[in-house]
Amino acid sequence: MSKAIQRAEEARKVTAGAAKPYPFWLGGLAASFAGTVTHPLDLTKVRLQTGEDKRMVQSFRRTVNNFGIRGLYDGLTGTLLRQMTYSLMRFAAYDYFKSQLHDGPGPAPIWKLAAAGSCAGGLAGMVGNPAELIMVRMQADRGKPPAERYNYRNAIQGLYRMAQQEGVASWYRGLVPNGVRSVLMNASQLGSYDWFKHRILDLKVFEDGPIVHFLSSLGAGTVATTVCSPADVIKSRIMNAHDQTGLLKVIRDSVAKEGPGVFFKGWLPAWIRLQPNTILIFLTLEQLKRGVDKYRHAGGTWL
Template structure:
C-alpha cells in the first residue's frame, strides 16, 4: 500500500500583507493641502480676525496681497503635513493592529479608539508646526505691528524657538492635542466605518466612488466635532507674548463678547476646506496604495 502523499500548501497563503510605507499619508495630505490651502488660510483668518464671512475674507486677502496672497504660509502647511499628518496615518494603522487582533475588520468603537490614540500621538508631535502654520496663515490679516513676518517655515521655526524659547513648541498643546484626538477619531475612524458599511450593504463597489462618498461623510462628521477645539486652538496660538492664554481664559472671554456660537465661527469655511481636503486625502491615499500594490506585483522591492 502506498503512503498517502500530503497535499502541498501554498507558501504565501498565510503570510500577512506587507504594510504600506509609513509616509504615504503625509504625502497624500501634502498634495491635498496644497490644493485647498486658500480655504484653510481663510478659515484661520476668520477665527482670529474681525472678518465677517468667507467671501469677504477671500476678497480682502486678494485685494491686500494679490492672488498669491491666497497661498501665504504654504511652506508652513507642508511642514505641518509631513510631521502631523504623516504621524497620524502611520499611528492609526499601528493602533488598529494593536487594538484589534481578531479576524475581520475592527468594530466601530475600536476604530474610534485607534483614531484617538493616533490623534494624541500626532497632536503632541505636530503642535510646534501647527503653531507655525497658523501664525503664517493669520499674519497678513493682522495689523502690521502685530505680524510675525516669517519668510518661510524653516526660518519661522528658528525664530519662534530663538525668540520665545523651546516652550513655544508647546503653545496650545492642550487644545491642539484634544482637537487632534477628535479629528482622527471622527475623520479616520468614520471614513473606515462609512467605507465598511457601504461595502457590507453592497451599495457601492470598492473604487473611487466609494472612497468619495465615505470621505464626504467623514469630512462632515469631523468638521462638526472639531470646530470648538479648532477655534480655541487658533486663538491661543496667534496670541502675542511669551505667556500663554489658557483654554478657559479664551472660552470665558469669547463667551462674554461673542456668545456660545463662537465655537462654530468659521464652520462654513472649515467644512468647505475640510471637505475637499478629506476627499482629496483619501482619494489620493487610495491611489497611492494602489500604485504601491502595482509596483510590488511587478517585482518592486523598494516600497
C-alpha cells in the same frame, strides 16, 4: 507551469502584499498634496477665527484685493511642514494602533476605530504642534495690523525666530487644545472613514473604488468638522495670541464677547475646506496604496 499553479502563486503574492504594511510616509504625501490644493480655504478659515472678518467671501476678497492671488498661499511652507509631521504621524500611528486593537476576522467595530484614531491623534498632536503653530501664525499674519505681524519668511525660519525670541518651549503653546482637537479629528475622521467605507461596501452596490472612497470621505469630513470645531477655534486663538493667554481665559473671554456660538465660528469654511481636503487625502492615499500593491505584485521589493 500549469494555470492552476500560476493562479495559486498570484494569490500568494496578493496575500503577502496585503499583509505587509504600507510605507509609513504615504499618509504624509497624500496630505501634502491635499493641503496644497485646499490651502486658500484653510487660510480663510484661520483668518475668520482669529480676525474681524465675519464672512468667508469677505475674507477671501480682502486677501485677493490686498495681496493678489499669491496672498491666498501665505504660510504654505507651514502647511507642508505640518503635513509631513502631523499628518504623516497620524496615518502611520492609526494603522499601527488599528492592527493592535483588532486582529480578528471582518472589519473592526466603530469603537476600536475611534480608539485607534484617538491614540494616533494624541501622538500626532504632540509631534506636529510646532508646525501647527507656525502654520497658524503665518496664515493669520496678513489679516492683522502691520505692527502686530510676525513676518516669517518660511516655516523653518519662523521656528528658529520663535526659539530665539520666545524660547523653545513656545513651540508647544496651545498644545492642550491642539492635542484635544487632534484626538477628536482623528477619532472622527479616520475612524468614521473606515466605518463609512465598510457600511457602503456591505450594501454591495459599489465595488471598492473611487466612488466608495468619495462617499466615505464625504461622511468623514462632515463628522470631523462638527466634532472638532470648538477645539479648532480655541486652538487658533491661543496660537495666534502675542501674550501667554491661557486656555480658560480664551474660552471665558470668547464666550463673554461673542456668545456660545463662537465655538462654531468658521464652521462653513472649515467644512468647505475639510471636505475637499478629506476627499483628496483619502482618494490620493487609496491610489498610492494601489500603486504600492501593483509594484509589489510585479516583484518590487523597495516599498
